[in-house]
Amino acid sequence: MPTTNPDSQRLMLRVENLSHRVSLETNTLTILKGVSLEINRGESVAIVGRSGSGKTTLLGLLAGLDTPTEGTVELDGSIISRLSEDERAKLRAHRVGFVFQSFQLLPALTALENVMLPLELAGMDAPEKRARELLERVGLGERLTHTPRQLSGGEQQRVAIARAFASDPAILFADEPTGNLDNRTGQEVSDLLMDLNKEQGTTLVMVTHDEHLAARCARQFHIEAGELTEPVAEAELAD
Amino acid sequence: MAAAKKLMSMRRDWRERDVRVVLAALIIAVATVATIALFAGQLQHTLVSSASSFLAADRQLEAENGQPVPEEWITEARERRLQTGRMVEFSTMVFGSDAFQLVSVKAVSNEYPLRGELEIQGDSEGSREQVQHGPAPGEVWINPRLLRLLDIRTGDTLEVGNRNLTVSGLLLREPDGGFSLSALAPRVMMHVDDVASTGVIQEGSRVEYVYLFAGTEAALEGYYQWLQPQLGPSHEWEGVRDGETFSRSLDRAESFLLLGGSLAVLLAAVAVAVASRQYALSQRDTVALLKTLGLGSSGIGLLYLKRLALWGVTGMVGGLLVAVPLFWLLTRLLSEALDRPVEFQLEASALTPALLTALVSLFAFAYPPIRRLKHVPAMRVLRSQPGETGREALPDMLIAIVAVFGLVWLYAGELSLVVSLLGALVLLLGALGLLGWLLVAALRKVRGGGHAWRLALVGLYRHRRASLSQIAVFAMTLMLATTLILVRTSLLDDWQAQLPDDAPNHFLINIAPDAVGDVADFWEERGQPLDQLYPMVRGRLTQLNGQPVKEVVSKDQRVGALNRELNLTWMASLPEDNNIVKGSWFEGDDKQGVSVESELASKLGLALGDELTFTIGSDKITETVTSIRTVQWDSMKPNFYMAFPPNGGLTDMPATWITSFYLPRDQKSALNEFSRRFPTVSLLEIDNIIERIQEIVRQVTQAIEAILVLILAAALVVMAAVVSATLQDRQREGALLRTLGGRQSLLVRSTMLEFALLGGFAGVLGVAAAEAAVWALQFRMFEGQFSWHWQVVLPIPVMSALVLALFGRWQLRPVLSVSPMLLLRRLE
Incomplete structure (x- = not known):
């Protein structure tokens, strides 16, 4: 059951003592250890760290794609581990948007249809109109009927960004959004992402290697071997 | 949405x-x-x-007491919307120009035949035609042999009793002629309305009234329910005859x-x-x-x-x-x-x-x-x-x-079908487990390298899980397809064996004991030696273990053999195509016992040791069942439900002899000479029927082959399914191998070898499992003998290896025709 927290007016995301372990055949691997953090509404946050440090796992847990071994994640007033899978799906449909490193567009659908899909799944009105507007906003008004195969990497990611903002999410999770793009295209895509984020007043949580991109976020969490190491974050939390 | x-x-x-x-x-x-x-x-x-x-109808009602059945029986049938027809059968002497002959007359009504067709000829040179009616009043159609016997021609008159009737056609085939052995004399067919005026039928004449019925199964069954309580002992209701034709x-x-x-x-x-x-x-x-x-x-x-x-x-x-x-x-x-x-x-x-x-x-x-x-x-x-x-x-x-x-x-x-196939499948999976173990044990030691063979073996080992599951599916597919091919082959061989081109196509019946030697010599001289001759005694099975058989066996079971006289015989040795299933055949000087055909035995619930009493004329014989045997009904040879030992009680009964033989069409003229020399011997020509059966077998074979094509299409679909399952992985591997500098020819050879090995293993396993399944099926479903089918089975693993190698080559196509770079990107 969703639990209402008095802080939910201000807080978008609250994580307490989060740990995640994976059982292998011979031993257990600890991927995250005692992570706690809070993110306010409208804030933009970068999670940075080396490969294998656990940042993608953390992102998955924050977005409710997976459930933690220990600890709680409270997303937009709901404690994720207490929701059923279908309730989590519903939460994602209405409140959460995603941008992925590998774009994750459905190859059989056109750009327009890819953007319409989450609107339809959330049961929103006039999905096509909204999808057109967004694609025009990301500069692909002329490419509506193209399938992902007919689009360059940068264009695909712009479709993905349009899709992410389509259902008007309260929070957007981005996993290495520029990781598969060259510098210049990466720059264009990150500009678009930041601009839209500002326009829509969305909370942004981003995993990235890209220092420039991380620097454009209001705060940065550093993660190393599954633990948060950035003291700045702690200091800000105390505020 | x-x-x-x-x-x-x-x-x-x-x-x-x-x-x-x-x-x-x-x-x-x-x-x-x-x-x-x-x-x-x-x-x-x-x-x-x-x-x-x-039967020339769906059902026949025979009255053997020389009396027509009450008219209201027929009215009732018509009211039930059944078609009806009527025939009168009797034997009489007929006169031609200056000769006479005993003939078997069948007088038919306008409706005859309700089912099937007659084949007639206008004169002996005329063309054959098929008609669905009998002769008009005032006319007769006769068996062609009568032309010679009576020295007449079509258009001449034939004297039947008090009437002169015009011979307007030759009767070649009648739909209810069938294999019935009762047609002892040459046939004359006339119109039923002419019968009374001939004056042939007198009080006490031996005459049979036969009524024909046709209609829906429900109407026929309803009518029979109505009729049954009124039937007397001399009335016989006949459906499709037992043990007949090619069923x-x-x-x-x-x-x-x-x-x-x-x-x-x-x-x-x-x-x-x-x-x-x-x-x-x-x-x-x-x-x-x-x-x-x-x-x-x-x-x-x-x-x-x-x-x-x-x-x-x-x-x-x-x-x-x-x-x-x-x-x-x-x-x-x-x-x-x-x-x-x-x-x-x-x-x-x-x-x-x-x-x-x-x-x-x-x-x-x-x-x-x-x-x-x-x-x-x-x-x-x-x-x-x-x-x-x-x-x-x-x-x-x-x-x-x-x-x-x-x-x-x-x-x-068929439970046996399920059990056979499941058994073969279990066998297959067991063999597969063993093969998997061997594969792992033997191939682990192979080191990769620049040789296609090594690359193929290493490939098999590295993909051992996928390889084994592919072999499993291929082997299963091959097993099923091979089973079908094998059963088809043996089925067709069986049919061919049953009805060889020189299968007997003529029967000689009613040979007097003292004429047996002369008849045999006649055909021996003409190069058409007779098959074995059998004595034949007509009798009814009346008691089973001392109880009247009609009481012991309920009428519902409707064992046709009980309703009519049986042909009983004695013989010293078991005919080649008969097989003893229970008990044993007569020893050299046995005088007791009777051997019963297996289906009749199971219908009557007979077991070894049961006592059967037969009524032959005014005599009775009681014998104990000593063996039960199967009979090849469609062998076109004389077959008997009951066989007695050569020195048993039957030997004293009045017997005539029966035999069958093959006569090519171009020697049919010999029949006329035979009829003249042995006028009392009845001749049954079944060559037309045999030709029809052979034609049917041929056509059914074609139908079976059409089905087989469908099944093989299913097998190909399975192959395609399995190959496509690993398509992407293999293409990616191939692209990588080329990127890393592997030569195209090496890639092609090693992939083809790997698939050939897969196909070969699967072929051997599948064929072995198929033989096991066929072995089990042959006994239960097709009553045949099992033999190995090397000639069918050996090529299958080879072909399967070849086909799979080509499949492998085919799926490599994109890897070879496109740059590895492009392919890798496409497969991402």
Whole structure:
């Protein structure tokens, strides 16, 4: 059951003592250890760290794609581990948007249809109109009927960004959004992402290697071997 | 939901290779099962009505007491909307120009025959024609031999009793002539209205009144229910005759068709299982994304369930669209074979098994992997997750196997079929386990290198899991297809053996004991030696263990053999084509005992040691059953329900002798000479009937081959399913190998070798399992003898290796024609 927290007016995301372990055949691997953090509404946050440090796992847990071994994640007033899978799906449909490193567009659908899909799944009105507007906003008004195969990497990611903002999410999770793009295209895509984020007043949580991109976020969490190491974050939390 | 709908649309599905395989498999399964069920039903129906034409009706009522039946019996039949007809049969002397002859007269009404046709000839040089009526009043049609015997011509008059009747045609074949041995003298056919004026029938004359009935099965059965209580002891109600014609051959053809259908079901199920598992694997990324975008697992479940239902409907509709024209074609073939119209009738009930097949293969095989899709973690969008180990699929597989064998059982109604096939399958899986162990043990030591052979062996070892499951599926496919080919081969050989071109086509009946030697010499001199001659005594089986047999055996069982006189014989040695199934044949000087035909024995519930009493004229003989034997009814040789020892009680009874022999068409003139020399011997010409049977066998064989093509198509679909399952991985490997500097020729050779090895292993296993299945089937279903089929079996592993090597080469095509770079990117 969703639990209402008095802080939910201000807080978008609250994580307490989060740990995640994976059982292998011979031993257990600890991927995250005692992570706690809070993110306010409208804030933009970068999670940075080396490969294998656990940042993608953390992102998955924050977005409710997976459930933690220990600890709680409270997303937009709901404690994720207490929701059923279908309730989590519903939460994602209405409140959460995603941008992925590998774009994750459905190859059989056109750009327009890819953007319409989450609107339809959330049961929103006039999905096509909204999808057109967004694609025009990301500069692909002329490419509506193209399938992902007919689009360059940068264009695909712009479709993905349009899709992410389509259902008007309260929070957007981005996993290495520029990781598969060259510098210049990466720059264009990150500009678009930041601009839209500002326009829509969305909370942004981003995993990235890209220092420039991380620097454009209001705060940065550093993660190393599954633990948060950035003291700045702690200091800000105390505020 | 335009986008979501499009995502799940049929058009999009059609672009997916795995979906095409599932659909093709479903369509083939439905088409095969529907065609076979429809055709088997039609065959049954046609068989009965074609046997009916041997009665010239659907049913006959015979009155052997020399009295016509009450007129209201016939009125009742007409009121029940049955067609009726009437015949009077008697023997009399007829006179030609200056000779006379004993003939068997059949006087028929206008309606005769209700079923079947007569074949007549205007004169001995005229063309043959088929007609559906008897001679007009004032006319007769006669057996051609009578022309010689009486020295008359068509157009002359024939004196029958007080009447002169004009010979207006020659009677070549009558639909109810059949194999009945009662036609002892040459036939004369006349109109029934002329009978009274001949004055031949007097009080006490030996005459038989026969009434013909035709109509729907329900009306006939209703009429019989009404009639039965009124029938006297001399009345006989006859349906299709026992042990007659080629029904046995066609029964086997039907068994074969059902076997083929069952195998098609199994093959299609395998194809559906492989392809849908592959499809489910390919859908995991989409499912993870849909989940991430907010679709719940129940929504995902529903989405794929709808899609499955859509496939099901497509499979059924597509299958029926294939089946109906195919069935139409088969009915045409059958119609040509029987030389009579065969109704093209779509029985809804025949379609049920086909639709059931689609549903079962879909829900027992395709649904489980697709159902598991909803458990795909959403996290997969961020990071690839461990795939299925195959362990979770085990319970599904067990359920599926039970489901599909249940279906085969339901469909073919033969438990032995299910047991044989399951047994062979278990054997196959056992052998596969052993092979897997050997593969791991032997190939582990092979080191890779620049040699194609090594690369192929290492490839087999590295993909050992995939290799073994591919060998399993190929072997199973080959087993099923080989089983069918083997059964077909032995079935056809069997038929060929049963009706060789020189099968006896003439019977000689009523040979007096002292003429036996002369008759044999006559044919010996003309180079057509007679088959064995058998004595024949007519008698009825009246008591079983001292009880009247009509009381012991309920009338419902309607054992035809009880209703008429049986031909009893004695013989010293068992005829070649008879087999003792219980007890033992007479010893040299046995005087006691009787050997009974096995089907009659089982109908009467006879066991060794039972006492049978026969009434022969005014005498009675009681004998103990000492053996039960099978008889080859369609051998065209004299066959007997009851055989006595050569020195037994039967030897004292008045007997005549019977034999059969082969006479080529161009020597038929010898028959006239024979008739003149042995006027009392009756001659039965069955060459026309044999030709018809041979034609039917040929056509049914063609139908079977058409079905076989469908089954082999199913096998190919399975192959395609399995190959496509590993297509991407292999293409990626190939592209990498080329990128890393592997020569094209090396890649081609090693891949072809690897596939050839797969095919070879699968071929050997499949063929061995097929031999086991056929061995089991042969005994239970087809009553044949088992022998190894080296000539059929040996080429199969070789061919399977060759075909798979070519398959392997074919799937390498894109790897060789496109730059590795492009291919790798495309496969990403």
